[in-house]
Amino acid sequence: MTVPLSILDLSPISEGSDAASALRNTVDLARHAEGWGFQRYWVAEHHFVAVASSSPAVLIGQIAAATERIHVGAAAVQLGHTTAVAAVESFGTLDAFFPGRIDLGVGRSGQRRREALAAPPPKAPAAPAQWRDVDGVVVPAPFDVSAQFRNPTLVARMGALQQPRAESPDFATQVDDILAMLDGGFAANGIESHVVPGERAPLRPWVFGSSKGQSAEVAGSRGLPFVASYHITPATALDAVDAYRNAFRPSQALPEPYVVVSADVVVADDHDTAVHLASSYGRWVHSIRAGNGAVPYPSPDRCEPLTPEQVEVVKDRTATQFVGDPDEVAHRLEALQRVTAADELVVTSVTHRHADRLRSHELLAKRWGLH
Template identity: 55%
Template sequence: MPVPLSILDLAPILSGGTAGDALRRTLDLARNAEQFGYSRYWVAEHHFTPGVASSQPALLLGQIAAVTDRIRLGSGAVQTGHQTALSIVEQFGLLDALYPGRFDLGLGRSGQRRQEALKELSSPPPPAEEHVVDGLLIPKPFSFAPLLASERSALLTSLLQQPGAEPPDFPAVLDTIEALLAGTIAEARAVPGEGADLELWILGSSGGQSARVAGERGLPFAANYHVAPAHVLEAVTAYREAFRPSAQLAEPHVMVSADVVVAPDDATARRLAEPHGLWVRSIRTGAGAIPFPTPDEAAAHVWTDADRDLVADRVATQFAGTPADVAERLRTLQRVTGADELLVTTVTYDHADRVHSYELLAKEWLG
């Protein structure tokens, strides 16, 4: 039996489109995903990005829950540095009160990463080269340190936090979230929230704190091949090495993400995937994701060598092709990482192409 297959949606805003258009497409895609047989439907949290409408996961998940019946819904991920543990528990507790037993609370770090980026700039890690592990491409790593340490990043962080606030310690936030869910803080009862039937996940892009904390607490872990493909193996290894059994899990449980575009033939898939590189370039130049370009807009872009280097790892690790080809590459990803589940994200300019991509993949994967 194939491992479960799920969707990560950023609610992409298209060139010439609006956030409202993007969010309505998300609701339509979620309805279709449920019919196609996907296991989970997660939405991201991104801010200050003209090309992404998914900024408030809990709000968006409530809308998705209202138009679906059974698919699990979750956050990929709520950023713990942008709000208090109590507000997170109350938001997802409210969702669970209205639609019981359907939600995954995926958590990620924020704030702390900027401090780590400043340290990385002063003491960069040794360079690593592209290599292949049992058929899986592990590209040269891309460093987010210059972006996270920039003045723009400092400004955006100040807008996401209360004046004078310091990034919270990630394990301490998890302690509070777990205590509020369990109702063990007698003087502070989260209503709704206490006793909510939530599946708690940790997301991470490296073998750092997120992977270790997820393992130490016996929580499921989601690793990003689509965001930081160079670090996926170290992330899942660190998680498994740190794992301790818990009430939620007796053994490690890993989900790994991937960028995919599926079409009936290779030529169509390559054309649909062509804007991906230009979109990634806009993110990595520090301006935030632009509205997703049309294939013609992408084809008209004049690429420099520096541009190509900037996005090389993400372009090379996007799985674009026929259903059989993409499924085979996903099986390689699953085999090499030992993933218990896979999480795919697809962005195309035309919504019908995007829905069709997910439909083709589900038919190939699930049979």
């Protein structure tokens, strides 16, 4: 049985375009995605870079208003940069307008970055890990992000996302607070407190994670669905899924584990066209890993090739991007689903031209058998 397929969108800003166009393109893609039969439409949260998905709740409202049935949500609200109360109130508001269609995705990426900054630099480089092929799924060696996290530009931007001297609670505490607020059992410093709107809303947190660390453990131990980011951290996503399943305890909302795995895809009518459309992806990923954040998505017609040194920086991501005609990409997605036993897959697809991105999703939906 084919598992459901969903979409993760960053509202990417293409070279020569602007944020307003990117946001309009997101709403347009969402409308098409609903017609093509995708299960969910999730938007990411990013700041100070050339993607327009910086305010998920606002964007979700626009997408939900422009569609009728598709589930719309965040992938994910960065709890390191906000409060549990703000998340529940904003998504409770969305649920009041669009009952039963809103997904509250949460992640700890902001906390993870601050932990990396506080940690001492490694004394010696670790032994290089080996690339593996797991039944058709490429598992590359991990990419070392420690230098990226110490980039002064990134540090300054992270500081701007926090109130002065603010300290975020532990991620597990925030998730527990969200669950208590939704259930009506929240107390602020021992004082019974009710979140309006939000309390008793039919919202369930979706926990996003990249490794076998805290996110996977929190999702499993609280009986929540888990989303593993193979498209960002292909080296550790399979370990994250295993850790989640090992930690899982049934909850009232979820009697069994529910796993979603992400993949980065570019689909075209033929292999060569897809390869051409994806040829600027490495340049875009390199801009992120250079520490200054994603640049406007380059045109494949004018993009300079990467140097050998730059290729090494991004090869884990380029090797794990699913590029090709519908059959090629579907076969790789089927392998990813088989290896992870995912209950659902979520795809993200970035191309320079909006028409090519629409076509990528349309072809995949038809090949996957969506209705």
